[in-house]
Amino acid sequence: GLRTRFGRLVDPDVPPGLHYRLPWPIDGHRIVESARVRRIEVGFRTARRAAVESPLVMPGGGHPGFWYQREKVPEESFLLTGDENIIDIAFTVQYAVRDPVVFAYQVAEPEELVRSVAISVLRSIVATTTVDAIYTSARDEVERRAVAGAQALLDAYGAGVRLVSVNLLSVHAPEEVHAAFRDVASAHEDKLLIINRATTFAEEGVNLAQGDAAAMVESARAFKAQRIMEAEGDALAFALREKAYRRAPELTRFRLYVEALEEILPGTQKILRPGRADVKDFDLWLLQPLGRRNP
Numbered sequence: 001g002l003r004t005r006f007g008r009l010v011d012p013d014v015p016p017g018l019h020y021r022l023p024w025p026i027d028g029h030r031i032v033e034s035a036r037v038r039r040i041e042v043g044f045r046t047a048r049r050a051a052v053e054s055p056l057v058m059p060g061g062g063h064p065g066f067w068y069q070r071e072k073v074p075e076e077s078f079l080l081t082g083d084e085n086i087i088d089i090a091f092t093v094q095y096a097v098r099d100p101v102v103f104a105y106q107v108a109e110p111e112e113l114v115r116s117v118a119i120s121v122l123r124s125i126v127a128t129t130t131v132d133a134i135y136t137s138a139r140d141e142v143e144r145r146a147v148a149g150a151q152a153l154l155d156a157y158g159a160g161v162r163l164v165s166v167n168l169l170s171v172h173a174p175e176e177v178h179a180a181f182r183d184v185a186s187a188h189e190d191k192l193l194i195i196n197r198a199t200t201f202a203e204e205g206v207n208l209a210q211g212d213a214a215a216m217v218e219s220a221r222a223f224k225a226q227r228i229m230e231a232e233g234d235a236l237a238f239a240l241r242e243k244a245y246r247r248a249p250e251l252t253r254f255r256l257y258v259e260a261l262e263e264i265l266p267g268t269q270k271i272l273r274p275g276r277a278d279v280k281d282f283d284l285w286l287l288q289p290l291g292r293r294n295p
Contacts, residue, residue: 034097037164040115042122043077043090044070078174079123085131089171093118093150094164102160113159114150118166121149135185139168 047070070090077088095114097103103110125145129138146166154161173181245252 034100037094037096040093040095040111040118042093042115042119044072047071076119079126081126081131081134082128083130086174087126087131087134087171088174089122089168091122091166091168093166096162096164097160098162099160102158107159110159110161113157114154114161117150117153118146121153122146125149134171139171143168
């Protein structure tokens with residue numbers, strides 16, 4: 001609270017509680033709520049109207065019989081972007097009192113000052129930003145720059161105000177071209193969707209090709225190892241046969257001959273009969289397989 005005497009400030013910081021003063025016009029006082037966060041609407045105004053025909057009952061115990069409607073303020077909401085497009089912006093400014101004495105006695109209309117400074121700073125920021133950026137990714141950056149720029153101007157003016165936040169509630173094209181901008185935004189979203197699908201398909205194709213290539217390489221390595229092992233086995237078998245042949249050449253030749261007959265004629269009955277002279281002389285009789293008739 002602030003206490004004055006004959007219009008002169010005598011106590012700039014009256015604490016909460018019970019106090020006394022001389023009656024007016026000797027003493028006076030003014031209460032400034034420095035802890036309360038105030039809200040300013042820019043680009044629109046929230047109007048409270050009474051419901052005449054059918055009163056409304058607000059959920060949670062609100063005031064029945066009243067409803068709220070936003071009324072546009074075109075001279076505040078229409079801004080020009082950096083790429084020469086007009087957009088319709090509705091935003092709010094929240095602020096608190098930093099210095100009650102300055103706020104109460106050095107600024108005639110602090111709310112209008114904050115509103116004018118916020119509009120001016122936001123116009124300068126939007127004028128250097130493209131419309132697509134404001135619609136999509138630059139809204140948070142615009143809000144941060146607006147708070148910093150407006151706070152710097154208010155401090156230069158000595159307004160005794162601390163900005164809390166700037167919130168962009170709605171950002172869209174004017175009603176006359178809103179449908180066209182919506183079509184452009186939809187086309188841009190479709191473009192991004194197609195690009196993402198193509199990128200996903202390309203990555204999937206590359207991954208499949210890399211998988212097939214890795215499988216072919218592993219298969220070739222396995223085939224290589226198999227052939228090497230088979231060659232080593234054949235070489236070892238040949239070496240063993242060569243040793244056996246050196247020990248008993250006639251017997252080894254006879255055994256190899258019999259094994260070759262078994263491999264060449266697997267389904268034919270064979271009868272070996274020793275010859276007259278030695279085991280190396282024999283007679284071979286080939287018989288028809290059992291169960292098979294002549295045509």
